[in-house]
Amino acid sequence: MPTIATTLTLGLVLPTASYIIYNWYIYPFFLTPLLKIPGPNPNLNPFEIDSNETGMTELAQIKEYKSNIIRGFGFFNKPFVFVASPTGIKRVLGTHAHNYTRKTLGYNLLRSFFGPSLLVSNGDDHKRQRAIANPAFTLKNLVKYIPTFISSARETQQSWNILFTSGTSVVVLDIAEEISKPTLDIIGRCAFDYEFNSVSNNTSDFYLWITTLNKQFDPKHILEDMIPITKYIIPSVWQRHVKLNKAKEDIRRFAIEMIERKKDEILSRANDLSQDVNKVHDLMTLLLEANINAEAKRTLDQDELVAQTLLFVTAGHETTSTATTFALDFLAKHQSVQNKLRQELIKDMPQQDDDPPVQYITSSSTYLDAICKETLRLSPPFPQTPRLSETDDWIDGYFIPKGTRIITSAATNGRLEEFWGEDVLEFKPERWLQPNADSTTIGPFIPFSYGIQNCIGQKFAEWEMKTLVAILVRSFEFSPVEGHTFRKALGAVQKPVPNLMLNVKRVE
Numbered sequence: 001m002p003t004i005a006t007t008l009t010l011g012l013v014l015p016t017a018s019y020i021i022y023n024w025y026i027y028p029f030f031l032t033p034l035l036k037i038p039g040p041n042p043n044l045n046p047f048e049i050d051s052n053e054t055g056m057t058e059l060a061q062i063k064e065y066k067s068n069i070i071r072g073f074g075f076f077n078k079p080f081v082f083v084a085s086p087t088g089i090k091r092v093l094g095t096h097a098h099n100y101t102r103k104t105l106g107y108n109l110l111r112s113f114f115g116p117s118l119l120v121s122n123g124d125d126h127k128r129q130r131a132i133a134n135p136a137f138t139l140k141n142l143v144k145y146i147p148t149f150i151s152s153a154r155e156t157q158q159s160w161n162i163l164f165t166s167g168t169s170v171v172v173l174d175i176a177e178e179i180s181k182p183t184l185d186i187i188g189r190c191a192f193d194y195e196f197n198s199v200s201n202n203t204s205d206f207y208l209w210i211t212t213l214n215k216q217f218d219p220k221h222i223l224e225d226m227i228p229i230t231k232y233i234i235p236s237v238w239q240r241h242v243k244l245n246k247a248k249e250d251i252r253r254f255a256i257e258m259i260e261r262k263k264d265e266i267l268s269r270a271n272d273l274s275q276d277v278n279k280v281h282d283l284m285t286l287l288l289e290a291n292i293n294a295e296a297k298r299t300l301d302q303d304e305l306v307a308q309t310l311l312f313v314t315a316g317h318e319t320t321s322t323a324t325t326f327a328l329d330f331l332a333k334h335q336s337v338q339n340k341l342r343q344e345l346i347k348d349m350p351q352q353d354d355d356p357p358v359q360y361i362t363s364s365s366t367y368l369d370a371i372c373k374e375t376l377r378l379s380p381p382f383p384q385t386p387r388l389s390e391t392d393d394w395i396d397g398y399f400i401p402k403g404t405r406i407i408t409s410a411a412t413n414g415r416l417e418e419f420w421g422e423d424v425l426e427f428k429p430e431r432w433l434q435p436n437a438d439s440t441t442i443g444p445f446i447p448f449s450y451g452i453q454n455c456i457g458q459k460f461a462e463w464e465m466k467t468l469v470a471i472l473v474r475s476f477e478f479s480p481v482e483g484h485t486f487r488k489a490l491g492a493v494q495k496p497v498p499n500l501m502l503n504v505k506r507v508e
């Protein structure tokens with residue numbers, strides 16, 4: 001009779017050891033067809049984690065291997081392919097997007113946290129969801145939100161003004177924290193006609209639940225999220241699980257109530273012949289209206305509607321908030337750019353309390369626009385977009401087997417010398433005012449991604465960012481705080497950690 005030790009060795013230890021040796025060493029070192037692609041070798045230590053700023057290791061490798069497509073090996077030596085060439089990006093995110101899905105670990109975790117939203121959907125599911133969301137994101141509708149961007153920026157200006165009343169000439173502010181307030185208020189007002197009251201510090205329950213969820217969506221918890229059994233073994237993981245579930249349930253209840261209320265409003269509006277056609281409707285109302293009018297088999301179910309609620313807050317808040325924060329940081333570090341911008345602003349807003357004209361905000365040929373693009377080039381909130389190949393394919397002449405993780409990166413491509421020139425690392429908004437500057441060129445500039453799954457909120461984000469920068473720079477001067485440093489850390493978006501402090505002085 002076999003002893004317990006023999007049974008364990010044969011039944012458990014041997015298969016596990018074979019799995020590890022094959023997947024961590026034999027396949028990546030000798031068998032993967034990706035070895036034909038230029039790039040570094042697998043790691044002898046398969047637990048090695050890249051701690052550089054996202055996309056910077058690959059940037060160095062692109063230079064080293066003189067190739068815009070490189071292979072790499074991640075945690076546990078899992079192979080991936082990094083695609084930086086315009087032809088490769090066009091194939092992965094554009095022409096063959098159906099073959100490169102979001103079924104990656106990161107998106108699976110996003111789905112488990114935030115539900116089956118547009119951001120994590122694929123194929124026909126994505127097409128159906130996007131068709132329902134599209135009417136809310138037309139330029140004609142988005143332009144109606146600019147007055148809300150303006151009033152939220154003014155509230156921030158006023159809340160900062162109060163800090164100067166006691167004769168103080170300079171205040172030091174955590175800009176990341178400060179900017180996250182109006183951007184949350186803006187998404188609440190424009191997406192749901194809901195008041196987060198963030199600038200006035202009247203924090204709502206909805207905000208607290210969402211913060212709980214966002215804070216826990218962090219790479220430091222990745223192992224426990226990947227291995228669900230840990231929550232039954234480790235008490236602290238269980239406590240986190242309970243807290244998260246409670247937040248999810250509260251958000252779900254809140255979202256369902258809001259959705260039902262809005263549906264009633266839409267139906268009663270449909271029967272009201274005296275309705276005002278110019279009324280500004282929030283994004284969720286427009287999405288629900290499209291859903292009510294869609295063919296039954298194309299509609300979103302309740303889970304999907306709840307997930308869009310959360311998506312609008314998460315995709316629409318932290319992204320614009322970090323982008324605006326980094327813009328102010330770049331301006332603080334480049335005083336001549338800041339002064340030049342203020343001169344442009346004074347022309348369109350001669351008095352400090354003059355609002356920026358709508359055409360100024362929507363124009364893509366201003367210095368303000370160039371500053372925002374330059375910020376997104378060097379500090380994109382979503383530094384990379386991962387995908388999974390669903391079938392065998394070829395990219396730039398290299399064979400890509402089914403199941404390969406593909407990464408495209410706005411952070412890397414924004415720093416490729418061959419596209420941007422020798423001054424690639426300089427913050428130089430003037431590059432966008434050259435006659436041949438083309439922000440839509442595929443490859444070099446992809447902070448909003450590209451193709452059928454690109455950012456649906458791009459114009460919302462750009463106009464919101466420009467409004468905030470215009471009003472704040474017209475009223476305040478920003479400069480660096482001596483000795484203050486931060487690093488860029490990747491959670492749901494890439495943001496400054498632990499914070500981003502700047503000196504703020506009133507423009508006289």
Ligand code: HEM
Pocket residue numbers: 102118119120130311312315316317319320323380381382385446447448449452453454455456457458460461462
């Ligand atoms: C500077 C701000 C923003 C940046 C850099 C940004 C970037 C992106 C990127 C890179 C994607 C593609 C992700 C992927 O392909 O997997 C995306 C998707 C998306 N974004 Fe944004 N975003 C921003 C602001 C916003 C805002 C303000 C909203 C909503 C009001 C929004 C809503 C969405 C949605 C719904 C998707 C999913 C689109 C789809 O899959 O069809 N984003 N965003």
